[in-house]
Amino acid sequence: MNNEPDVSDELKVLASIYCKDGEFLLDEESYGLGELSFTVNLEDVGKMISFSCQLNKDYPTSLPILHVSRPTLKRSEFESFRKDLTAFLETNSLINQPMLTELIEWVRRHVANYETSSHQLAAEMKQLPTASTHLLQLDHMRSKSKYISLLRTWAKDLNLTGGVLFIHNMIFILLHGQKCYVKKFIMQLRTQKVDVDSSGRPCKERMLKVIGEFSGLPCSVSQFEVIHFQTDETFKLYFKKAGLSMVFLNILEPFVGKG
Structure with a gap:
């Protein structure tokens, strides 16, 4: 992984932000495979959202592999969501520099907008x-x-x-x-x-x-x-x-x- 000290600092920041029991989970075994994986579990507006990030050896020149688990988010909705997330990172020039905090915050704030049932539920x-x-x-x-x-x-x-x-x-x-x-x-x-x-x-x-x-x-x-x-x-x-x-x-x- 490029800039391993910087990645370590990013993970420390995430661990300090998402500090409740079970919120931030680091898969330390993946580190020896040339990549790094972690999971963030949050409750947002009464619903659970869990997203896992996998960082390969080229991070941050390449985007993390992101998996989002949200009960009301369909596969087609996730594809649209991921496309817009990539556009957000590119538009704000976050690629090639630490981006994990901004990425997670964007996910937390916007994922509900991609659920077709959100207006019906409201x-x-x-x-x-x-x-x-x-x-x-x-x-x-x-x-x-x-x-x-x-x-x-x-x-x-x-x-x-x-x-x-x-x-x-x-x-x-x-x-x-x-x-x-x-x-x-x-x-x-x-x-x-x-x-x-x-x-x-x-x-x-x-x-x-x-x-x-x-x-x-x-x-x-x-x-x-x-x-x-x-x-x-x-x-x-x-x-x-x-x-x-x-x-x-x-x-x-x-x-x-x-x-």
Whole structure:
């Protein structure tokens, strides 16, 4: 293998990133055969994804041999997926240099886009009895455009609808979808750096409040949107049209009265 010390450094980085038990598995026996194999096992949005990489002696001048195991990914879909992955590596000039971290991250973020059933599953998900509606409150957003962009991305990845709702000087986040996905959204919001502090340094959301949680409520909001409400009446009407009048009456009406 070319640049064996560099490959060793790459593997150490992967082992430090995917450090949970069973996430990163190195096949040390393959090393004596002039190649190197490893497997990464991850749970992504409630589904397991396992991919094995085989590096031959020409790596990184040649691409790794990649095998992806995902229950809902068909053979034809995998071929399309692999073609686009190769194009990504070539377009970003990653061939001839360490690429494993970028490769694995691309796989993790994009594999679901190649499943023909993903849109059907998303539609069916909203009909499941485990559907949950959560209402969150934020204190402020300093880097508003970046913050909102991140929330949009998470909502899309997790098949959640709702939105960021601004009324007077208050900020609410409405989330509707499978409860496990809503919980993951909230966990990411609590643990990742989403905003900046008063000094302009990236920071985590430490003033998030979950002010309402409802199970089994129908919700007609079909996307994740950002809305600035000018009056209390339009704010109330939004929840009425969404089939969430109970949420407004039980949770939000006192807040609006203060606004």
